[in-house]
Amino acid sequence: WVKTDYNVDQYIAWPFWTPDSKKMAVQVLNRDQNDLRIILADPQTGDFNEIYREARKTWVEFFEDVYVMKNGSGFILRSYKTDWENLYYYGWDGRLISQLTNFEWRVNEILRVDEDAKVVYFTGTGPESTDNHCFRIGLDGKNLLQMTKGPGVHNVSISPKGSYYTDTWSNISDPGSIIAFDRKGKTIREIHRFEKPEFDASKHSRAELVRIRTSDGLFNMPAIITYPLNFDPSKKYPVIFRIYGGPNSKNIPGNRWQGENPSWDSQNGIITFTVDHRGSGHFGKKGLDYLYRSLGKWEILDYIDAVKWLREKPYVDPERMGITGSSYGGYMTCLALTKGAGYWTHGFAGSSVTDFRLYDNIYTERFMDTPQDNPEGYKDGSALTYAANYKGKLFMTHGDIDDNVHMQNSIYLISRLQDEGKTFQFMIYPGNRHGYTGQKALHSRNEANAFWLSSFFGK
Incomplete structure (x- = not known):
């Protein structure tokens, strides 16, 4: 030992x-x-x-994801010590050999270390937080080269010996292509070009990547708004926020092509909206640290700013403002209909945390400290605290043997809402854990679809 x-x-x-x-x-x-x-x-x-x-x-x-140098000289780790994830090369004696990167943006992953050539290949966002690029830098932190070009998400694969790379890229307005290049970033050829279909409003939904300023003026939140088929800006449409919202967890998958096939929302006349708050990881530790001892506070405040932004659009119906998510997304949904009551009108919440005093201690204490050390933070972040404020329509679901977010969370909120004389819906999925499977998953999906059609269109 x-x-x-x-x-x-x-x-x-x-x-x-x-x-x-x-x-x-x-x-x-x-x-x-x-x-x-x-x-x-x-x-x-x-x-x-x-x-x-x-x-x-x-x-x-x-x-x-520590990389151990095969030559025995040390290891490379990815740390937030400068408030952004950067790469550091340490010896086994604890000495810093070199700080490989010093960016004010996020390094995502080490792709390959060529110890003979003394270079590291890695991915990172670059200055635009919704992008993903491949970079090369020397083990001495010099001679940075961005190997992928153009805005968007670039997914890079490496040949076994590291001589060649392929870049499968796209952005929200371009389905992109697959490009081969060498270890110096020189393009060899375009292997395949994904054709962009001619836009047909009856078959294709249009998506936009936008930025929304927080009310305190500190952050420009990325958001994707996807319009329904046959979108008519002179009409009023309902909106569904589709979110997760946990710390350092991006809802926006990146500036990538959203596909040609319309979603269920788009086919049914609903605007889909996805947004990332200040603590989602787009803004480094500057944004993340706002969540310390305050889970549920800044996420909802930032999402409210997004609702206000949407309300300014003539084609958005503020009386049909929905939100949905599972796990942390369920927590956000329950908070939105209680703490954020008046901004959202409908919510469909799955496997929800409702009070962090009921959740896993390792995850929770990382952000919140203990309930004894931070009683006000736990109280303010609990949907139970705001049950009296609840209005609108909330549909909750939970698996009865969920061993991650125990069903106790939903039961506590149900009890509090009942005591307040509130009306809501609840569905139990027997024998299911944190993610529903088989017929239970299909049933939950159908229940959600029926909830939105009934709530928004009276169907």
Whole structure:
């Protein structure tokens, strides 16, 4: 056993070995999740020494994608210590060999490390947070090269020896193509071009990527608005927010082609709306840290700003403003109809957290600390607190053996709404966990569709 102190509350996870397998690096995170250490342990004796430490006032997270250099010189990790995810190259003695990147945008993933050529290939957003590009940089942090060109999402695959790369790209206005290029970023050929169909309003729905300013003027939230078939701007349309909304979890899949086939919403005369709040990951730790000890506060405030933006559009019907999601998205939906009552009129919530005092301690304490340390934060972030404000129509669903978000969450909100004399709907899915399967999944989907048709069109 590693001779760490097992009498204190801490998390020990994500180990990785030195290339010669003589020592093992272990990540140790304190209970408050704001102080992370990497210790290098001798498996024969259990002795260890600390080789890395990172702490901040809010929270830090485990490094899940550490790259270990095969030549034994050290390891590369992706850290938020400059408020944006950047790459750092450390030796096994804990010495920083080089900070590979120093961007004010997000590095997403290490694709490949060419140790012989002393370069790292990685993906990142670049300055536009809805993009994804491939980059190359030296292990000394010099000679940065952006290998993919043009706005959009670029998904890069690498040949076994790293000599060639393919880029499958698109953006919201262009279905894109597949391009082959070499390790220096030189285009070899366009392998395939995806044809953009001639737009037919009766067959195709139009999508736009927009930015919405938060009311405090600090963030420009990305959003995608998808219009129904045969869209007529002189008419009034209902809207459905389709969201997840958890910390560092983007709803916007990126500036990519949305496809030719219209969604169920579009086929049924409904505008689909997706937006990312300040804590979604688009704005680095500057945005994320707003959520510290305040889950449910800034997400709803930012979503309300999006509702206000939509209300300014002559083609949006503010009396038919829906929201839906599952898990954290269910939490957002329940909050929207209680804490945000008056902005949304309808909600369909699945597997919802309703009070974080009822949820997993590791996830919850990372952002909220303990209920004893942060009672007001837990109270303010609970849908139960605002049950008296509820108005509109809410349909909740839950699996009775959900071992992630226990059905207790929905039961507590149901009880509170009943005590307040409120009307709502609830569906239990027996024998189902956090994600419904088989006929239960089909039933839930059909119930949701029927709810929207009935609520918006009286069908």
